[in-house]
Amino acid sequence: MGAGPAGLMLGRLLELAGVETIILERKSADYVLGRIRAGVLEQGSMALMNRAQAGQRMHQEGLIHQGVELSFDGDVQRIDFEALIGRHVMVYGQTEVTRDLMAARQAPTIYEAEDVELHDFDRHPFVTYRHNGLTHRIDCDFIAGCDGYHGVSRQSVPATALTTFERVYPFGWLGVLVDQPPVAHELIYAHHERGFALCSQRSPSRSRYYVQVPADEKVEAWSDARFWDELRARLNPATAEALRTGDSIEKSIAPLRSFVAEPLRFGRLFLAGDAAHIVPPTGAKGLNLAMSDVAALADALIEHFAEKSDAGIDAYSAKVLSRIWKAERFSWWMTSLLHTFPETGPFGRRIQRAEFDYLAGSRAAQQSLAENYTGLPQEPD
Secondary structure, three states, X not given: OOOOHHHHHHHHHHHHOOOOOOEEOOOOXXXXXXXXXXXXXXXXXXXXXXXXXXXXXXXXXOEEXXXXXXXXXXXXXXXXXXXXXXXXXXXXXXXHXXXXXXXXXXXXXXXXXXXXXXXXXXXXXXXXXXXXXXXEXXXXXXXXXXXXXXXXXXXXXXXXXXXXXXXXXEEEEEEEEEOOOOOOOOOEEEXXXXXXXXXXXXXXXXXXXXXXXXXXXXXXXXXXXXHHHHHHXXXXXXXXHHOXXXXXXXXXXXXXXXXXXXXXXXXXXXXXXXXXXXXXXXHOOHHHHHHHHHHHHHHHHHHHHHHOOXXXXXXXXXXXXXXXXXXXXXXHHHHHHHOOOOOOHHHHHXXXXXXXXXXXXXXXXXXXXXXXXXOOOOOOO
C-alpha cells in the first residue's frame, strides 16, 4: 500500500528476489513526484538504493556531506563526521529517490486507486479498491502498509490492538525553495532566541531554507522579503552576509510531530514508514527510517518465501521498533536543543546553551551526534 519511497523500495527488493508484488497508490504518479521533500541519505539508505539497482543517478548527482555546522546565538561548531567516525551522508532529494525507484520497478503499480479497503488480514488477506469506475479485488499472502500517516493501513487496525505515542510540537517549519547557490557547502542548523533556522540545499544551484514559526502561522503572512530578513537575523553574521536571496519557487509550512505506533504487525499486515512513525525533520531521519523498515521487512518476507521460515516476520515489529525509538530520541534531542519553546524561559535557554557548549567541547558528544546523524546500524536479528 503506497507508492512513496518506502512502498517502492519494498516492492523493488521483493521483485529482485522473485516475489510477486502489486502496489496500490491513491494519488497519481505526477502528484507523488510533485511532493517536495528533504533528502539527506544515511549510508544505509545509499546501500539500499544500490541493492535495488536504482542508485546510478544518485551517485552522479548526489552531494556528499562530510559534516554539518551547528550555530548557537552566532557561535559556530562544525561536526566533522569523517574525522569523528569515518562516515558521511548524501544530499539527494526524496523526490529523486522516488523517481529512480519508479523507473526501476517492473511490476505493476495502480495509481489513483479509490475506496481502498483491507480485509481479513489476520488470516486470508485481500484488498478491494475502485479504479476507472470498476471495483477490483486482490488476494494476497501479505499486505505491507507503506501508505503514510493518513493512509488506510493503520486506520484499518482495530484501535484496541494499537498503542500510539505522540508529541505535537507548538511550532512548524516555514520553508522556502530558491534557485540560488547554497550559502554553505554543508547544512547549517542554527539556534537563536528568535527561533530555529536551517540552511539546506537540493543541488549546487538550488537551496532550501527554513525558519521556525508558530504552529498556527499562515504562509500567506510571509512575503519573500520578510522571510529573508528573518533568516538573516537568526544566522551568524558571516553566514547572513554570504546569503544569496531571490524569488521563492515554493513556500510552505510543515508541522512538527513525534509519533510511534506499536506493534507493527497484525497477522499478515505490516506497517512501515510514515504509517508506523513520524519524526520531526530536525534529525533527517524520516526517509531513512522508512528505508530501514522496508529493508528489514523485505528480508523477512524473502526468508518466508525462500526458506519457509517465519522467524523474520515474527521478529519484524520488535526489531524495527528498537531502531525507531532510538531515532525518535535523537530527533527529539536535536529539536529540543535547536528550537525555542513557549515554555523554555531563561533557565531553559541556559540549559540549551550548556548543552551546546558541552557538545562543542566534547569529542565523545560529537561522536554520538555523528553516529546518530549518519545512521545507527540495523538491529541484529
